[in-house]
Amino acid sequence: MKLPIRLFFKTVRFVVGPILLVMHWITTPRGIVRNPAAQHSVDAAARQLVLYKFRTCPFCLKVQRECKRLSLNIETRDAQHNVAARQEILQATGKVQVPCLKILNPDNSVRWMSESNAIIAYLQGQFANQAELNSQG
Numbered sequence: 001m002k003l004p005i006r007l008f009f010k011t012v013r014f015v016v017g018p019i020l021l022v023m024h025w026i027t028t029p030r031g032i033v034r035n036p037a038a039q040h041s042v043d044a045a046a047r048q049l050v051l052y053k054f055r056t057c058p059f060c061l062k063v064q065r066e067c068k069r070l071s072l073n074i075e076t077r078d079a080q081h082n083v084a085a086r087q088e089i090l091q092a093t094g095k096v097q098v099p100c101l102k103i104l105n106p107d108n109s110v111r112w113m114s115e116s117n118a119i120i121a122y123l124q125g126q127f128a129n130q131a132e133l134n135s136q137g
Contacts, residue, residue, distance in 0.1 A: 017055070020056050020058060021055070024061045024064070024065070028068050029068055029069040030068075031068055031069060032069065039071065042071065046072045046073050046074050046127075048103065048105075049074045050074070050075045050076070051067070051074050051099060051100075052076075052088075052099065052101075053076055053078065053079065053100075054078070054098050055078060055080060055081075057080075059099055060116070062120070064076075066123055070123060070127045079096060079100070089112075092110070092112050093114065099116055100113070100114050101114075
């Protein structure tokens with residue numbers, strides 16, 4: 001990429017990045033309150049997930065807000081500044097695209113999921129029902 005274009009986008013990220021982080025902080029929802037046993041079960045399931053992200057990526061922030069709303073304690077890895085995390089995504093998926101969710105299945109196979117809407121739908125399908133069951137019981 002040509003130097004002026006690269007400098008332009010670097011400047012945009014420098015200006016917009018902090019604004020995105022402040023807006024994320026302001027708009028982050030409260031998490032679902034579960035009883036301790038239910039939350040322990042959710043935490044155990046969430047240990048099988050790793051979210052790869054860039055710090056100021058709006059799509060990553062969208063997924064992180066949903067994780068907060070569902071009270072999920074998912075490990076996150078910064079693929080923007082962590083070379084090992086970036087390399088892991090590249091080797092597994094063939095491209096560095098975030099957000100990217102690594103799912104370790106019970107049979108020890110690994111599934112990778114990109115696209116924020118797909119990740120959110122997966123998380124809601126896995127964890128929203130547990131919250132509904134907890135609120136009814």
